[in-house]
């Protein structure tokens with residue numbers, strides 16, 4: 090990111106430079122995978138730092154041997170939306186300058202007439218739209234492109250596909266998945282880093298034996314950044330502004346939001362805005378209530394659509410219930426309806442990303458929503 094002002098804390102967008110902390114081990118590991126041509130699958134709950142991490146790895150890989158291509162497919166609604174974005178990203182990012190990109194489109198995609206549009210910022214940036222339809226190119230021809238380009242530029246290409254879970258939403262998704270996997274697993278000079286947010290969807294795509302992408306690459310579950318790494322990061326940011334925060338208060342910030350990266354930065358920023366010189370418990374509490382206020386509109390909207398049973402289920406979790414859902418006591422205590430209700434309740438709440446399954450039971454996915462519900 091091109092930061093003209095020195096922002097203390099950044100949240101909601103991917104971060105780089107001195108807004109990015111730690112992740113040294115994860116970045117090294119991914120770098121090694123990239124440089125050794127291994128496919129990677131990266132999974133984590135929302136806003137933990139997948140996109141930022143992949144961008145970091147793009148910066149540190151050995152560019153003499155590796156060319157990375159990043160494509161976010163969040164807005165791709167169909168298979169061909171994807172091919173268009175995929176091919177455009179490939180052409181642009183392996184070419185650099187616009188003239189070169191157009192030259193490469195001519196070389197690799199002769200049947201197309203690409204359109205170029207210029208970005209307002211930075212002035213030299215542009216986007217290509219290729220307008221690929223099944224009439225011009227088959228899926229296999231598009232999917233074969235990275236291999237051709239890799240040979241041409243004499244580098245191994247790593248295609249990084251963000252929000253990959255989106256593929257599960259396309260019509261005839263299973264056929265498309267089979268198609269992609271079929272082509273990708275035979276490519277010699279290209280590997281793939283697939284990552285995305287909806288954890289249950291990602292898990293289903295990659296961990297389900299019946300799915301085409303089962304065991305496609307090394308699965309990496311991105312863990313939260315530990316408190317001990319947040320401490321120096323946050324303390325330094327405060328110091329830069331002439332403010333002081335001690336280790337315990339940083340630890341408290343992390344604990345409140347269960348170390349979820351985006352919330353850590355947001356809460357730290359709130360605390361900073363409330364601080365005149367030294368952080369005390371009071372500033373932390375003010376920061377938390379600001380955070381809850383900031384989230385309230387969204388949470389109201391999200392929870393407004395829930396049924397009473399679903400809300401009861403979430404309240405039970407907040408109360409410390411994570412297992413034994415079908416026991417008579419639990420069903421009665423939390424008013425969850427009948428035994429047969431439970432499966433459906435769980436499934437819907439997981440699908441909607443409200444709750445997640447961990448090794449030892451069911452938990453709320455969003456620590457701030459949890460706090461918010463507790464205060465209601």
Ligand SMILES: Nc1ncnc2c1ncn2[C@@H]1O[C@H](COP(=O)(O)OP(=O)(O)OP(=O)(O)O)[C@@H](O)[C@H]1O
Nearest residue numbers: 099100101102110135136137138139140141350351
């Ligand atoms: N390594 C990091 N150091 C500091 N902050 C980070 C780091 N990684 C993530 N964050 C914080 O988390 C926020 C979200 O990061 P990012 O967009 O990379 O996560 P993501 O997992 O890709 O999110 P999403 O699930 O929305 O795609 C950032 O804006 C930043 O506040």
Ligand SMILES: [Mg+2]
Nearest residue numbers: 139140141251
């Ligand atoms: Mg992301």
